[in-house]
Amino acid sequence: NAGVTQTPKFQVLKTGQSMTLQCAQDMNHNSMYWYRQDPGMGLRLIYYSASEGTTDKGEVPNGYNVSRLNKREFSLRLESAAPSQTSVYFCASSPRDSSFNQPQHFGDGTRLSIL
Amino acid sequence: QQQVKQSPQSLIVQKGGISIINCAYENTAFDYFPWYQQFPGKGPALLIAIRPDVSEKKVGRFTISFNKSAKQFSLHIMDSQPGDSATYFCAARGGPYSGAGSYQLTFGKGTKLSVIP
Numbered sequence: 001n002a003g004v005t006q007t008p009k010f011q012v013l014k015t016g017q018s019m020t021l022q023c024a025q026d027m028n029h030n031s032m033y034w035y036r037q038d039p040g041m042g043l044r045l046i047y048y049s050a051s052e053g054t055t056d057k058g059e060v061p062n063g064y065n066v067s068r069l070n071k072r073e074f075s076l077r078l079e080s081a082a083p084s085q086t087s088v089y090f091c092a093s094s095p096r097d098s099s100f101n102q103p104q105h106f107g108d109g110t111r112l113s114i115l
Numbered sequence: 116q117q118q119v120k121q122s123p124q125s126l127i128v129q130k131g132g133i134s135i136i137n138c139a140y141e142n143t144a145f146d147y148f149p150w151y152q153q154f155p156g157k158g159p160a161l162l163i164a165i166r167p168d169v170s171e172k173k174v175g176r177f178t179i180s181f182n183k184s185a186k187q188f189s190l191h192i193m194d195s196q197p198g199d200s201a202t203y204f205c206a207a208r209g210g211p212y213s214g215a216g217s218y219q220l221t222f223g224k225g226t227k228l229s230v231i232p
Binding site: 004040042044048090092103107108 | 159
């Protein structure tokens with residue numbers, strides 16, 4: 001059981017290049033999330049998808065787009081990368097219900113450097 | 116506006132000691148308070164969580180204390196071990212990006228814990 005799988009694990013881009021970060025989960029979860037993690041800033045929500053076919057902005061959506069391709073996959077796209085987008089990106093998923101013991105499960109991240 | 120404030124930013128504890136990390140929140144609509152543990156090169160993983168109608172929850176050496184009136188909660192790690200060295204994040208479910216059918220987590224900025232032998 002792989003959980004949440006992110007690809008690639010590392011990437012270096014030049015300013016202005018575009019790139020898509022891929023995320024897939026095999027837990028049959030409805031909701032999926034993209035976060036960025038910067039030193040001293042914790043995890044900040046970029047976009048989320050409550051269910052297949054829906055996406056919404058989080059705290060820091062500028063410069064990003066997302067696609068919920070199907071229930072399993074949620075991709076994050078940088079159309080024109082900027083140095084300020086250098087970060088570690090985490091994808092997460094969770095079930096869509098109100099049960100208490102239903103945490104978000106995280107992938108191991110994509111480390112992105114933009115020169 | 117920072118929704119969840121976490122302190123300290125870093126913490127050094129001797130092996131066998133007690134590690135204490137504190138968080139405070141403002142939004143009374145938060146309904147679930149998890150703690151995540153993150154090792155270098157890995158994603159955060161759920162450690163322990165509590166509901167606001169419970170004042171304390173213990174799992175092994177890890178205890179959450181929750182004070183609803185003060186809007187504060189804390190993580191205590193008893194008998195801290197070098198293997199506990201990691202970054203810890205408190206979080207709260209709910210908040211400004213919650214939409215129907217999803218359960219947003221708002222995270223604190225993290226505490227880097229180092230347990231020295």
